[in-house]
Amino acid sequence: MPSRFCSKSFSRTKADAPTSRPRARPFLRSREFWWQEGHTLHETAEEAIAETEQQLNCYADFYEKVLAIPVLRGRKTEKEKFAGADATYTVECMMKDHKALQGGTSHYFGDKFSRAYDVTFAGRDNRQQYPFQTSWGTTTRMIGAVIMAHGDNNGLVLPPQIAPIQIIVLPVAQHKPGVLEAAGALCERLQAAGLRVKMDDSDNSMGWKCAQYEMKGVPLRVEIGPRDIESGACVMVRRDNGEKTVVALEELEAKAKELLNAVHDGLFARAKQNLDEHxxxxxxxxxxxxxxxxxxxxxxxxxxxxxxxxxxxxxxxxxxxxxxxxxxxxxxxxxxxxxxxxxxxxxxxxxx
Ligand SMILES: [Zn+2]
Missing domain, CATH: 3.30.110.30 (C-terminal domain of ProRS)
Known part of the structure; x- marks a missing residue:
């Protein structure tokens, strides 16, 4: 992760004070965005408007169901709408600092551009007609939205569905006989259940490892040591709220999936509370x-x-x-x- 990001704190600092020169904000204000966008042409205005609404709902669903960020859906004013559009729809998110971030937009253009550029198609009656147009897009700003909607003072907090590592397995007292084997077996079971799992058996201290994966935003940490092995259990710790759960090994896969869903729901609920309360x-x-x-x-x-x-x-x-x-x-x-x-x-x- 670029060190420029690490210097950004989520609490208000002097650096947040307005200055004459806008501060660079990684993922939000940079020279390059990656865009995802679409452009469609339709036979009727109704079809084009339905497409515009469908795409907006697609973005809204992605924010809410995958990124765990609640959004407001609405229409932009004449001043704020996309130049040339008949209507611009938007999803708006609130960041942890209570500022707004535009999450994605979709536009209905009517047939004005197809008339202006003389784009036609042969209609059902075989006559040339002007199609109705839409476009819609979102960008890698979404990454910024995830960081600023969920992150805390310990670093990233990633929604489970997009986390590259969903679960980190940490062997406790790994020099003791049987621990690494048990942790490895546990890791393999979780991977076989379709989860993205990694085990860290490096020589770093337990405290170091915990802090490291917290900073990386890994949604769930699983610890297993000699005492757990004896009692046929492991400990799962949620990144979003630090809650610890002792899990019997026979329930390993089911409980891991349940807790990952709980992390998603917890993140969404917290972001929704932030939105509602502010x-x-x-x-x-x-x-x-x-x-x-x-x-x-x-x-x-x-x-x-x-x-x-x-x-x-x-x-x-x-x-x-x-x-x-x-x-x-x-x-x-x-x-x-x-x-x-x-x-x-x-x-x-x-x-x-
Ligand atoms: Zn007025």
Whole structure:
């Protein structure tokens, strides 16, 4: 791992203070991203819109079910949407420091680009028609999202489904007879059960090994020593909360899988709690600004839909609109910024 990352702490430090030059953030702001993206053309607008929604849900599901990061699904405002798109949908995540990270977007373009570039296809009636277009994408920023959503002061915390090593097996008092053999057999059983498992029988101390695999974010640690062997058990330790469980060896595979699922659920629950506890409602721009300054996070307000109010929120409260959530709530009748009739509920936040 690059040392540049190691110097980044998850707690607020002086380095987090705004400076004139933006600080490089590995995986988030760098010269190169790896993109995953798709572009599709459809016969009808309905089909294209359905594709746009399906891809957004695909990203949302990946964040939630694989990366254990809860997301908000919604539409971008006119100001924030992709240039030329009729509609941009987004999944927005909250990091541990309560800042927003855009997780992925999908766009519906209508037929304007196919008209502009004269892209046509022969329709069912054999006449030339303009197709309806979508595009969607996400990037290696996802890696940054995983680090910043789950990491703690001891290092990475990887969701089990993406962890290169899901389980690290550590023999305790490995110089004693039978320990290495027992640990090796245990390791092989877990591998045969389809899990990604490694054993560390190096000469490093137990404390060193534990700290090392904690830093690497390995979701589950399994310890086995002479006493465990005698009682036909081993000890499993979760990375996300440090919980220790004594597991009978006959239940080894089942319990390992159960605990890996529990780590995923635990990470998701903790991230969801962070999101819920740091999402606030505001009735006025002043209130939104005060909440952002004092607590940070996502602020929900009603909004008239006018650009001027969106710009005022940016200028006075330092927040951009993250999305108009698909799940709308009515917090009142009027725009928090101008007091005119409100059209939508918007989520505002400070974004990476
Ligand atoms: Zn307004």
């Amino acid at each position: 999402t606030y409602e505001a009735r006025s721009l002043e209130e939104a600004k005060a909440l952002q300054t004092e607590r940070g996070g996502f602020i929900k307000t009603m909004w008239c839909g006018e650009l001027d109010c969106e710009l005022a929120m940016k200028e006075k409260a330092g927040m951009s609109s993250r999305c108009i959530p698909f799940r709308q709530e009515t917090l009142g009748e009027t725009c928090a910024c101008c007091g005119k009739s409100a059209k939508h509920m918007v989520i505002w936040g400070v974004a990476y």
